[in-house]
Amino acid sequence: MSVTIRDVARASGVHISTVSRTFSAPHLVNPNTRSRVLACAEELGYRPNRAARALITGRTYNIGLIVADIANPFFPPLIKAAESQARKHDHHIFVADTNEDPALEEEVVRALAKQVDGVLICSPRMNNALIEQLSREVPLVVVNRQITGIPAVVMDVAQGARLAIEHLTACGHRTIALLSGPRGSWTSREIRRSATATARAGHAELTVIGPNPPTEVGGLTVAEDVLRAGATAVLAYNDLMAIGLIEGLFSAGARVPEDVSVIGIDDIMLSRLTRPKLTTVATPTAAAGRAAVDMLLAHGDDRRSTAHLHLQTELVIRDSTGSGPGPHSPADPGDVNVPGGVAS
Amino acid sequence: MSVTIRDVARASGVHISTVSRTFSAPHLVNPNTRSRVLACAEELGYRPNRAARALITGRTYNIGLIVADIANPFFPPLIKAAESQARKHDHHIFVADTNEDPALEEEVVRALAKQVDGVLICSPRMNNALIEQLSREVPLVVVNRQITGIPAVVMDVAQGARLAIEHLTACGHRTIALLSGPRGSWTSREIRRSATATARAGHAELTVIGPNPPTEVGGLTVAEDVLRAGATAVLAYNDLMAIGLIEGLFSAGARVPEDVSVIGIDDIMLSRLTRPKLTTVATPTAAAGRAAVDMLLAHGDDRRSTAHLHLQTELVIRDSTGSGPGPHSPADPGDVNVPGGVAS
DNA sequence: ACAATTAATGCAAGCGGTTGCACGGGTGTC
DNA sequence: GACACCCGTGCAACCGCTTGCATTAATTGT
Numbered sequence: 001m002s003v004t005i006r007d008v009a010r011a012s013g014v015h016i017s018t019v020s021r022t023f024s025a026p027h028l029v030n031p032n033t034r035s036r037v038l039a040c041a042e043e044l045g046y047r048p049n050r051a052a053r054a055l056i057t058g059r060t061y062n063i064g065l066i067v068a069d070i071a072n073p074f075f076p077p078l079i080k081a082a083e084s085q086a087r088k089h090d091h092h093i094f095v096a097d098t099n100e101d102p103a104l105e106e107e108v109v110r111a112l113a114k115q116v117d118g119v120l121i122c123s124p125r126m127n128n129a130l131i132e133q134l135s136r137e138v139p140l141v142v143v144n145r146q147i148t149g150i151p152a153v154v155m156d157v158a159q160g161a162r163l164a165i166e167h168l169t170a171c172g173h174r175t176i177a178l179l180s181g182p183r184g185s186w187t188s189r190e191i192r193r194s195a196t197a198t199a200r201a202g203h204a205e206l207t208v209i210g211p212n213p214p215t216e217v218g219g220l221t222v223a224e225d226v227l228r229a230g231a232t233a234v235l236a237y238n239d240l241m242a243i244g245l246i247e248g249l250f251s252a253g254a255r256v257p258e259d260v261s262v263i264g265i266d267d268i269m270l271s272r273l274t275r276p277k278l279t280t281v282a283t284p285t286a287a288a289g290r291a292a293v294d295m296l297l298a299h300g301d302d303r304r305s306t307a308h309l310h311l312q313t314e315l316v317i318r319d320s321t322g323s324g325p326g327p328h329s330p331a332d333p334g335d336v337n338v339p340g341g342v343a344s
Numbered sequence: 345m346s347v348t349i350r351d352v353a354r355a356s357g358v359h360i361s362t363v364s365r366t367f368s369a370p371h372l373v374n375p376n377t378r379s380r381v382l383a384c385a386e387e388l389g390y391r392p393n394r395a396a397r398a399l400i401t402g403r404t405y406n407i408g409l410i411v412a413d414i415a416n417p418f419f420p421p422l423i424k425a426a427e428s429q430a431r432k433h434d435h436h437i438f439v440a441d442t443n444e445d446p447a448l449e450e451e452v453v454r455a456l457a458k459q460v461d462g463v464l465i466c467s468p469r470m471n472n473a474l475i476e477q478l479s480r481e482v483p484l485v486v487v488n489r490q491i492t493g494i495p496a497v498v499m500d501v502a503q504g505a506r507l508a509i510e511h512l513t514a515c516g517h518r519t520i521a522l523l524s525g526p527r528g529s530w531t532s533r534e535i536r537r538s539a540t541a542t543a544r545a546g547h548a549e550l551t552v553i554g555p556n557p558p559t560e561v562g563g564l565t566v567a568e569d570v571l572r573a574g575a576t577a578v579l580a581y582n583d584l585m586a587i588g589l590i591e592g593l594f595s596a597g598a599r600v601p602e603d604v605s606v607i608g609i610d611d612i613m614l615s616r617l618t619r620p621k622l623t624t625v626a627t628p629t630a631a632a633g634r635a636a637v638d639m640l641l642a643h644g645d646d647r648r649s650t651a652h653l654h655l656q657t658e659l660v661i662r663d664s665t666g667s668g669p670g671p672h673s674p675a676d677p678g679d680v681n682v683p684g685g686v687a688s
Numbered sequence: 689a690c691a692a693t694t695a696a697t698g699c700a701a702g703c704g705g706t707t708g709c710a711c712g713g714g715t716g717t718c
Numbered sequence: 719g720a721c722a723c724c725c726g727t728g729c730a731a732c733c734g735c736t737t738g739c740a741t742t743a744a745t746t747g748t
Contacts, residue, residue, distance in 0.1 A: 001402075002458070004704055015728050020706060030726055049458045051395040051404070052704035056733045058345075060395070062438075062459075070424040073417065073613070080414040083441050092456065094406075095439040097427050112436065114346070114393045114734095115406075137389075216613075243617060269417070269560075273587060275619035348734055359698050364736060374696055396734035399703045458704095 003044045012040040023048055063296060064094045064112040064119035066105060073268040074238060078122060081289030089297055100182055102126045113138040118296040125184035141296045143288055145186040146308060153292045153309045157187050157265060158194035160281035160313035164235050164263045165195050167315060169202035172324030173233035173261060177226045179219060180210030181237035188237055195235055207231060216244035223248025232260055232324050239264035239271045239280055257322035267316055276319035284311045347388045356384040367392055407640060408438045408456040408463035410449060417612040418582060422466060425633030433641055444526055446470045457482040462640040469528035485640045487632055489530040490652060497636045497653045501531050501609060502538035504625035504657035508579050508607045509539050511659060513546035516668030517577035517605060521570050523563060524554030525581035532581055539579055551575060560588035567592025576604055576668050583608035583615045583624055601666035611660055620663035628655045
């Protein structure tokens with residue numbers, strides 16, 4: 001079938017252990033022998049079987065990456081960055097899609113546990129206790145969730161939500177709706193917490209609508225709720241919902257930004273291309289993917305690493321937000337980035 | 345470290361082979377013993393190590409999925425469908441991104457070969473000879489490429505391109521540009537072949553511009569070439585390029601569809617949401633992902649399966665196409681699907 | 689009642705590697 | 719010239735699991 005270490009040993013007239021060392025501990029083998037072995041290996045097309053190696057070394061050179069929905073435009077840049085970074089370190093990457101189902105998350109982590117060096121869970125929907133439990137079974141890094149004791153990469157959406165609400169109140173909006181995300185989303189809770197506090201500080205009223213599925217449809221279907229609440233501005237859990245909402249508002253006869261201002265979160269590719277172009281809070285998705293992989297791979301060295309990496313977000317003002325009702329000056333910049341701050 | 349078959353054996357007072365059979369050949373073990381073993385396994389949290397099993401059975405229950413660019417919106421629905429279908433058959437899926445680099449495709453296939461039951465290569469950029477070579481080293485299914493002897497799932501873009509060009513000529517366009525895709529793309533060649541033939545039959549002139557990177561930027565940068573060629577209509581290799589092109593045309597002062605009609609291919613989510621909504625050839629991406637996985641898993645049974653599955657495409661007329669120059673009747677349907685035919 | 693099946697389990701080899709240990713021979717030291 | 723030492727290699731056990739074969743006990747046929 002496939003060419004093994006034994007075939008190479010036979011061809012080059014040495015013991016299999018020497019062949020093994022040629023690949024995994026070259027400094028232990030005589031240079032002449034080594035080159036002979038390498039030549040034979042090359043000629044036979046030998047490739048070490050990583051699974052077999054893993055059996056004894058415990059290192060698989062694989063990583064698991066779990067996301068809620070591959071088709072959600074938020075994830076592909078993260079997956080791409082993670083994959084690229086992983087392969088830079090000679091690792092392969094399993095991708096699993098849980099369809100926003102917490103039970104599936106658990107199942108997949110367990111199923112993958114034995115054949116990976118660690119698992120990245122992006123935007124987990126499980127509860128903290130379960131995540132802690134799982135992290136005892138396999139090295140875990142979590143993206144967009146903070147749990148003490150679990151290494152994590154989080155986007156600072158609280159700060160992003162603050163910038164968003166401040167932008168809206170500065171534009172004169174006093175009745176703001178918040179479209180929350182899926183149940184179990186830490187990000188959604190953070191946004192809500194921060195948005196609520198910021199709105200109160202800005203003397204604006206904040207109506208929370210949700211939870212909602214984090215999709216275009218999720219935004220589309222609540223358009224009427226938004227209008228009924230009398231909101232003149234909306235912050236959506238993500239861009240996809242914001243875009244769906246804009247469609248829904250349009251169908252209901254409301255114009256964006258003239259009648260209602262809308263802000264999304266994520267800054268997915270789509271947001272630059274829809275009309276009106278979406279004002280949004282940009283999250284550093286690719287950077288998060290890279291950082292999470294690095295953190296996972298470092299995990300092995302400094303055991304029990306428990307670092308939390310916070311990535312800053314920034315408000316990108318485009319065309320879906322405008323001045324609120326009453327005698328206020330219109331805010332109408334082109335496509336300006338307002339950089340946000342950093343948390344520890 | 346981790347609980348193994350031995351731990352379960354000790355706990356339930358049987359030999360490890362009995363534990364093994366409890367999981368992989370339940371009918372060979374006494375029902376009483378079996379339930380006792382299962383109880384112990386459950387209690388200890390035993391999970392079989394698939395890599396170890398694969399070492400001896402040769403079946404890994406893993407699949408490799410190789411795409412040119414995860415962040416290209418064409419791929420995520422395919423990946424999602426493939427992953428879902430794979431897990432339905434209890435398989436996990438490695439995802440690799442080759443950045444449109446043929447050399448990387450080869451490297452990744454080889455690297456993955458030992459730890460998967462087969463590899464799915466989507467829209468490969470390698471040459472046929474190399475693919476044939478690789479298919480001798482690991483079961484392969486190819487998406488969007490036809491090679492005799494290699495099982496494949498292809499979208500019938502030739503037929504889609506024909507419908508697209510016919511739509512344009514019917515609208516009165518006589519000078520049409522074709523934005524071709526990346527070098528090495530079978531799909532691009534198919535489109536070109538079919539578009540050329542259809543244009544000739546429709547007494548229209550077809551100018552081929554490219555090859556181009558299959559991205560928004562790829563379309564954006566050739567807007568001037570399109571105008572210089574005097575084209576009043578354009579068929580782009582994919583929606584992303586079409587959308588970029590529309591942006592480019594807009595910057596150059598040309599309006600879509602009034603001055604130039606644009607058709608894309610793929611019908612990615614974006615295309616419904618940009619303004620103008622994009623007329624495009626819809627490809628059944630998710631179906632292709634599912635079918636490819638099924639084909640790969642069936643591959644094992646009827647050895648040397650060499651089936652080619654053709655999936656039909658259809659023209660979706662939206663707002664980016666309109667009547668050409670001169671005294672022609674305007675074609676202006678809303679959002680109509682014109683179903684295409686099927687190939688074998 | 690006894691040979692012949694059959695069912696359930698144990699034994700041990702082996703999948704493709706890695707790795708601690710032992711061994712042989714060449715150097716350096718005094 | 720005897721001793722210690724190091725370098726390069728072979729030996730064999732083992733990682734977690736499967737599986738052909740042997741073994742034993744229970745069942746069946748006549």
